[in-house]
Amino acid sequence: MRSDPSILHVDLDAFFASVEQRDKPSLRGRPVVVGGTGMRGVVSTASYEARVYGARSAMSTAEARAICPAGTAFLSPRFEAYRKSSLVVMDLLRELSPLVEQVSIDEAYVDLRGADLEDLEVDTVRKRLERLDADIREATGGLTASAGAATSKMLAKIGSDLDKPNGITIVAPGEEKSVLEPMSVRAISGVGPATAARLRTFGVETVGDLRRMTDTDLVSVFGERHGRSLFALARARDDRELTLSREAKSISNEETFERDVHERHVLHREIERIAESVGARAEKAGVFGRTVHLKVRLPDFTALTRSFTTTSPTRDADVIARTATRLLDGLDLPQGVRLLGVGLSGFVAHAQTGLFDLETSADDETEYPEVFAPSPQDEPAHGSDAIDLSTRFSPSPERRWRTGMDVHHPDHGNGWVWGSGRSRVTVRFEGPTTPPGPVHTFAVDDEALSPAEAPSWT
DNA sequence: TCTGGGGTCCTAGGACCC
DNA sequence: TCTGGGGTCCTAGGACCC
Numbered sequence: 001m002r003s004d005p006s007i008l009h010v011d012l013d014a015f016f017a018s019v020e021q022r023d024k025p026s027l028r029g030r031p032v033v034v035g036g037t038g039m040r041g042v043v044s045t046a047s048y049e050a051r052v053y054g055a056r057s058a059m060s061t062a063e064a065r066a067i068c069p070a071g072t073a074f075l076s077p078r079f080e081a082y083r084k085s086s087l088v089v090m091d092l093l094r095e096l097s098p099l100v101e102q103v104s105i106d107e108a109y110v111d112l113r114g115a116d117l118e119d120l121e122v123d124t125v126r127k128r129l130e131r132l133d134a135d136i137r138e139a140t141g142g143l144t145a146s147a148g149a150a151t152s153k154m155l156a157k158i159g160s161d162l163d164k165p166n167g168i169t170i171v172a173p174g175e176e177k178s179v180l181e182p183m184s185v186r187a188i189s190g191v192g193p194a195t196a197a198r199l200r201t202f203g204v205e206t207v208g209d210l211r212r213m214t215d216t217d218l219v220s221v222f223g224e225r226h227g228r229s230l231f232a233l234a235r236a237r238d239d240r241e242l243t244l245s246r247e248a249k250s251i252s253n254e255e256t257f258e259r260d261v262h263e264r265h266v267l268h269r270e271i272e273r274i275a276e277s278v279g280a281r282a283e284k285a286g287v288f289g290r291t292v293h294l295k296v297r298l299p300d301f302t303a304l305t306r307s308f309t310t311t312s313p314t315r316d317a318d319v320i321a322r323t324a325t326r327l328l329d330g331l332d333l334p335q336g337v338r339l340l341g342v343g344l345s346g347f348v349a350h351a352q353t354g355l356f357d358l359e360t361s362a363d364d365e366t367e368y369p370e371v372f373a374p375s376p377q378d379e380p381a382h383g384s385d386a387i388d389l390s391t392r393f394s395p396s397p398e399r400r401w402r403t404g405m406d407v408h409h410p411d412h413g414n415g416w417v418w419g420s421g422r423s424r425v426t427v428r429f430e431g432p433t434t435p436p437g438p439v440h441t442f443a444v445d446d447e448a449l450s451p452a453e454a455p456s457w458t
Numbered sequence: 459t460c461t462g463g464g465g466t467c468c469t470a471g472g473a474c475c476c
Numbered sequence: 477t478c479t480g481g482g483g484t485c486c487t488a489g490g491a492c493c494c
Binding site: 044057058103104105106107189190191192193194195226291303304305306307308309 | 485486487488489490491492493494
């Protein structure tokens with residue numbers, strides 16, 4: 001914890017709804033709800049006029065429609081417009097100090113130690129924040145923000161929430177514990193509905209209550225990390241520094257269907273569509289991922305996740321889709337599917353050629369049984385007959401092994417390609433299941449494969 | 459007309475290696 | 477012969493955040 005209120009938290013007020021009201025004067029002064037407008041939509045942001053009626057973020061749009069008066073505008077989000085205004089605000093923050101941690105499209109921390117201020121006294125900070133407030137209004141055409149400054153991230157964030165909308169709260173050094181004490185435990189970062197409910201069973205509602213629990217008890221109930229963090233944060237001990245830059249660790253897309261889907265072929269088509277977008281985003285980000293994730297939500301809202309890690313990083317939509325389809329086919333889904341998601345993680349900056357490069361050194365003299373490369377016309381559509389690993393195909397410049405490809409081996413049965421390299425292919429048989437089936441590696445018939453083809457292998 | 463979509467981090471168990 | 481830890485990787489699930 002710092003000795004001066006040099007951490008700032010800035011939060012744009014009802015951001016999506018405010019942008020809509022700014023851009024469309026007829027919406028000003030009226031309740032506006034931005035979010036999914038379909039039957040299964042949820043609210044992203046409700047304007048303050050809509051909050052009067054009880055509309056809230058994360059509420060189902062259906063419920064918001066039921067409680068808001070006629071004349072309430074229900075709008076789909078226009079992310080491009082929001083991004084534009086967000087950028088304007090983030091630039092203003094970076095003008096204030098180069099030490100900015102952007103948390104989301106409408107929220108950021110700023111380290112005022114990087115600001116050009118004569119000192120970090122409460123009055124000096126307040127004056128500067130008042131100027132920032134005016135700058136944000138002017139630069140964005142009337143959007144407002146709420147701000148909090150304090151000696152730690154937690155207190156700065158709590159501060160920005162204390163006087164919404166468009167308020168400035170500075171928690172003076174020494175006041176942290178008394179500000180925190182009467183607040184609900186939900187004010188602590190990392191305490192959501194589940195943790196709050198468990199704490200309630202111990203008679204803990206406020207941060208003051210939480211302080212009566214021992215370190216040992218909290219660790220035994222919530223685990224090492226979470227327990228220690230609760231103990232420290234309840235005492236306003238928060239040394240977290242700003243994270244000035246971070247790289248994405250995963251890319252995913254998911255979709256909730258308007259109606260639960262029962263047909264496998266529809267799910268397969270959806271996987272292809274979603275994988276297409278995941279692959280395109282990975283390409284845009286310049287990354288290749290080793291792990292493909294599948295997420296399924298059932299009509300009863302339980303979520304299933306499956307993942308598969310290969311040695312061959314990819315961003316090929318086709319490979320992602322095949323892998324995800326494999327994972328889906330390992331699930332029994334008699335109730336149908338409410339949501340389907342596909343993701344990619346385990347990023348490396350460049351695609352590896354495959355197992356050969358990753359796992360085989362030049363002096364590796366392991367002998368593998370030989371199999372033969374398939375030709376593209378023999379590559380089966382998923383679900384149809386597998387490629388027979390014991391059959392020699394006629395050479396073709398396009399033939400290649402692809403992760404997820406169905407194969408058959410006379411000794412091992414059915415399987416699918418798990419990874420491949422210039423001279424060998426690895427197959428997982430009877431997979432993917434938990435626990436996974438056996439993996440066998442074969443040397444491929446590389447006579448017909450020119451080295452130039454290798455980079456296109458996935 | 460219950461409950462989106464994009465993420466991050468943690469835990470726990472098993473495999474495997476040293 | 478029996479009994480070890482520690483570390484890492486992978487997988488599944490869950491909590492949390494905006």
